[in-house]
Amino acid sequence: MTQAEDQEEQPQGRTRWRRFALTMGISTMVTAGLVVLTAQGVIAASFSVSGLPFVVTADELQGTGFEQYAVLDQMEPGSPNEGDTGGQLILIVSAIDNAKLSNLCQSISLGGTNLRLTAGNADHPVTATKLIVDSDLITGDASFTSIDIGQDASTLTRVPGATGGIGIFGQQAETVNIKHLRQNNYATTAATFNLPGLHMSFSAEGC
Amino acid sequence: MRRSFRGWRRSRPFWGGLFIVVAAVEIFLTVKAPLPVVVHVGMQGLAGFLVPIIMLLCGVLLWFTPANRTFYSILALLMAFASWVTSNLGGFLIGLLLGMIGGSLAFSWQPAPPRKPAPALPPDADTAELTERAER
Numbered sequence: 202m203t204q205a206e207d208q209e210e211q212p213q214g215r216t217r218w219r220r221f222a223l224t225m226g227i228s229t230m231v232t233a234g235l236v237v238l239t240a241q242g243v244i245a246a247s248f249s250v251s252g253l254p255f256v257v258t259a260d261e262l263q264g265t266g267f268e269q270y271a272v273l274d275q276m277e278p279g280s281p282n283e284g285d286t287g288g289q290l291i292l293i294v295s296a297i298d299n300a301k302l303s304n305l306c307q308s309i310s311l312g313g314t315n316l317r318l319t320a321g322n323a324d325h326p327v328t329a330t331k332l333i334v335d336s337d338l339i340t341g342d343a344s345f346t347s348i349d350i351g352q353d354a355s356t357l358t359r360v361p362g363a364t365g366g367i368g369i370f371g372q373q374a375e376t377v378n379i380k381h382l383r384q385n386n387y388a389t390t391a392a393t394f395n396l397p398g399l400h401m402s403f404s405a406e407g408c
Numbered sequence: 409m410r411r412s413f414r415g416w417r418r419s420r421p422f423w424g425g426l427f428i429v430v431a432a433v434e435i436f437l438t439v440k441a442p443l444p445v446v447v448h449v450g451m452q453g454l455a456g457f458l459v460p461i462i463m464l465l466c467g468v469l470l471w472f473t474p475a476n477r478t479f480y481s482i483l484a485l486l487m488a489f490a491s492w493v494t495s496n497l498g499g500f501l502i503g504l505l506l507g508m509i510g511g512s513l514a515f516s517w518q519p520a521p522p523r524k525p526a527p528a529l530p531p532d533a534d535t536a537e538l539t540e541r542a543e544r
Contacts, residue, residue, distance in 0.1 A: 214520060220515070224516055225508065235492045246492065246493055316500055401497070401501065
């Protein structure tokens with residue numbers, strides 16, 4: 202009797218598996234379409250990775266509007282990544298207004314395995330707008346035009362909206378060209394990426 | 409207590425909602441950044457934030473107002489697709505797939521038909537009760 206009462210109060214339900222299969226089928230097609238369109242560079246995907254350390258490499262980076270300054274990042278209290286750093290990291294912020302990267306490789310360490318993203322070649326480079334990266338290591342062969350070194354970080358103008366703190370060393374340039382780029386990025390990347398020839402995989406090796 | 413939870417769970421698209429909530433949390437964690445940074449980036453950053461939040465709301469609302477499940481499940485599916493563009497390729501595909509499963513589960517959930525005969529009672533019981541009522 203009580204069971205019948207329960208049923209009256211809360212009508213039991215079930216999943217219609219045929220309908221589920223149909224919905225999943227349509228969803229899978231939509232997702233596949235999105236992946237293909239992104240890989241062809243039709244759709245620009247947005248990235249903002251934070252907190253997870255990740256590596257970016259590229260054969261060549263060409264950018265217009267370049268800024269660089271130092272910043273002190275504070276980790277969350279009790280963060281397991283703290284180590285002997287006392288929870289503070291000095292990072293280099295690189296901001297590029299418009300960037301083209303050929304043979305981009307990005308890997309995110311997920312503990313044991315890496316999510317590896319590759320995209321772009323010399324003919325169809327990855328394009329990114331407002332690329333703002335906090336890195337603890339940048340290597341490569343760089344050349345700049347119209348560079349101002351030692352400008353106060355709060356007065357940088359090449360990338361609209363990105364400035365550092367007052368009294369902090371900064372530099373900016375009109376254009377930048379870095380060959381064999383390698384960045385160990387830490388805290389924040391915020392950008393819109395166009396990823397032609399996107400390839401995603403999980404692999405034991407990073408970039 | 410456990411039994412009542414089971415009743416609660418079975419009377420709504422529980423698993424669909426749960427998958428959507430997990431997907432939303434996963435996507436949110438991948439885009440997690442200090443709010444000033446997000447605002448700084450502008451619309452793109454904000455959209456990356458908002459999409460998983462709307463997904464989370466859909467998942468929770470599926471539990472508490474299961475009557476509106478069609479709307480919430482379709483919205484959750486659309487948000488899962490949108491997260492590919494706005495939020496780190498749908499939380500690096502994981503959140504997108506979880507959201508797809510959750511949205512589809514919730515969309516295909518339906519309450520049992522109201523005039524379901526009670527299996528516990530023997531078939532005569534109903535008629536006996538009815539005739540008894542008719543006699544009164």
